[in-house]
Amino acid sequence: MTQRERILAIAVGGVLVLIGMQWALNRFRDARSQRDLEISRLESELQTAQSMQLAGLAAADRMSGFIERSLPANADAAVNAYMEWLYTLMDASGVSGTDVRSLNSTASGDLYRVYNYRVSASGDMEEIVWLLHAFHRTDYLHRITTLGIKPNRGSSLLNLSMSIQVLAMNDAAEKQPPPERPSPLIDDDVEKYVATIVNRNYYAPPNQPPRYSGEATVEAVVDADFRFKPNFEDPDGDEVSLRLIGDVPDGVGMDEASGEIRVRRDELGDLTLLVEARDSGRPARIVEQELTISVVEPPATEEPMQTAFDDATQAFVTALIYSRGSWKAWVTVRTRGEKLELQAGDDFEIGELSGKVVDVTQRFVELEVDDRRFTVGLDGNLAEAAKQSLVD
Numbered sequence: 001m002t003q004r005e006r007i008l009a010i011a012v013g014g015v016l017v018l019i020g021m022q023w024a025l026n027r028f029r030d031a032r033s034q035r036d037l038e039i040s041r042l043e044s045e046l047q048t049a050q051s052m053q054l055a056g057l058a059a060a061d062r063m064s065g066f067i068e069r070s071l072p073a074n075a076d077a078a079v080n081a082y083m084e085w086l087y088t089l090m091d092a093s094g095v096s097g098t099d100v101r102s103l104n105s106t107a108s109g110d111l112y113r114v115y116n117y118r119v120s121a122s123g124d125m126e127e128i129v130w131l132l133h134a135f136h137r138t139d140y141l142h143r144i145t146t147l148g149i150k151p152n153r154g155s156s157l158l159n160l161s162m163s164i165q166v167l168a169m170n171d172a173a174e175k176q177p178p179p180e181r182p183s184p185l186i187d188d189d190v191e192k193y194v195a196t197i198v199n200r201n202y203y204a205p206p207n208q209p210p211r212y213s214g215e216a217t218v219e220a221v222v223d224a225d226f227r228f229k230p231n232f233e234d235p236d237g238d239e240v241s242l243r244l245i246g247d248v249p250d251g252v253g254m255d256e257a258s259g260e261i262r263v264r265r266d267e268l269g270d271l272t273l274l275v276e277a278r279d280s281g282r283p284a285r286i287v288e289q290e291l292t293i294s295v296v297e298p299p300a301t302e303e304p305m306q307t308a309f310d311d312a313t314q315a316f317v318t319a320l321i322y323s324r325g326s327w328k329a330w331v332t333v334r335t336r337g338e339k340l341e342l343q344a345g346d347d348f349e350i351g352e353l354s355g356k357v358v359d360v361t362q363r364f365v366e367l368e369v370d371d372r373r374f375t376v377g378l379d380g381n382l383a384e385a386a387k388q389s390l391v392d
Helices: 003-068 075-093 125-137 190-197 382-391
Strands: 096-108 112-123 142-151 158-169 217-221 226-228 240-245 252-255 260-263 269-279 286-296 315-323 326-333 338-342 347-350 353-360 364-369 372-377
Touching (some): 003 158, 075 096, 075 125, 112 125, 125 190, 217 226, 240 252, 260 269, 326 347, 326 353, 353 382, 364 382
Antiparallel strands (some): 226 260, 252 260, 269 286, 315 326, 326 338
């Protein structure tokens, strides 16, 4: 073999070795890639299996929770248990005229059965809020599908009606006990719901605050008992309760049951009081009125002065109120501390004025005295209006 042939043979052999090495490297890479793909597939299958296992455990846990909240699997036991619970709930809430009816039930495959109920009752808003709070706080598999709350024209109560659905799981016990744990979605303090819901009147105009219609300054005699009641009037006819707030001077007190202020001071001077008036409407409206009590010397003479005085000169129309289908006029006689409620057709006698109420509207009251008619608007004085009618 010549030198050239040996070189050629070595070159061909080197090429074959390189080709073999490249083939072996490619086989190694392909095998490793297949192994990596297989590992990824197995890891994915393992993750899927673990997820399914966790989902199964979660589903089993949820199913266990559903069973704890379920009615008994036995149909008769389910109907009787829930109706008994509804009657107990309605009775505890304080509503009246309760009517609970079991309507029907339908099966949902082999998983659960749906029972339908209809409930009606009457009560005030606070009783209804208490009932709904207790209903949702009890963690049955139940829900209210329809809810109606309407005013009762013949009463101050509200009419309540509800349609209810409740589930009984097929895997529940024949005598499944009621749920022991309250619903985590409902706050256990019912007063939070009462404060938000009850203090709203859905069927009447907004509650108006009380109005003070008395004098800002009153006089008391030194070393003598003095009593008076601040005169507050409520446009809606609500009851008004009074109390003293802030710094109360010595010798001054209030009977909060009657609202009467009692004063006995041994020093002359002016006293400043702050009176709070709260009405019974919803929401309650509160106003504050500052009053001055002047403690003065007793009169120089004990003989009372005999003077002719006409109470009609201190009779004012302080409010025009629409109540129970008709308008009424509130006439305050300041000298006597009286309030008259007059409506069309009423006779009246105030001081030297006597006559009949012809009509009451939202702007004025029309009166008839000595065959002449005249009107008095809000804050108008009866004596002045009657005098003006003579001129006109």
